[in-house]
Amino acid sequence: SVARAEAAGIADLIPGLGVGIHRVGTVACVIGKKLSEIGFRNHTGCTIVAVRRGSQNLPFVAPDTVLQANDAVVVIGPEAQLPLADAMFVAPCHMADNLAMAASSSSHGERRIEKP
Numbered sequence: 001s002v003a004r005a006e007a008a009g010i011a012d013l014i015p016g017l018g019v020g021i022h023r024v025g026t027v028a029c030v031i032g033k034k035l036s037e038i039g040f041r042n043h044t045g046c047t048i049v050a051v052r053r054g055s056q057n058l059p060f061v062a063p064d065t066v067l068q069a070n071d072a073v074v075v076i077g078p079e080a081q082l083p084l085a086d087a088m089f090v091a092p093c094h095m096a097d098n099l100a101m102a103a104s105s106s107s108h109g110e111r112r113i114e115k116p
Contacts, residue, residue: 010076018079020046024071025090036063044085046077 010017024030030038041047051058051065052072058065067073067089075085 016079018077018082020075020082020085022073022075022086022089024067024069024073026069027092028067028069028088028090029093030067030089031069032066034063035061035065035067038067038088040085040088043088044075044077045081046075046085048073049076050074 010019030040035048048061048065050073051061051067052074053068053070073089075082077085
């Protein structure tokens with residue numbers, strides 16, 4: 001087994017892998033939606049591993065976890081995709097589809113991101 005690593009040490013263990021902490025914006029399209037509905041992994045290639053709501057960590061993250069404004073979300077995935085992950089947590093609904101399409105066309109040999 002691998003020893004417990006600090007977030008900063010993950011990149012040393014697995015180059016190209018990044019960890020981000022993102023805040024869900026007050027007008028984000030993801031507010032009130034289950035993780036299974038937003039297609040986060042399909043759009044970004046990243047995985048949500050933890051959610052902090054107020055002063056409490058949610059006990060676990062599941063497909064039926066519903067995101068709320070101001071949630072702090074911990075994401076792990078390809079370092080190059082973390083900005084797109086952040087954008088999904090702040091983009092209003094009319095911009096969310098544009099983000100997914102832009103990511104798909106600008107992947108430059110990285111994992112292609114496609115709309116579900």
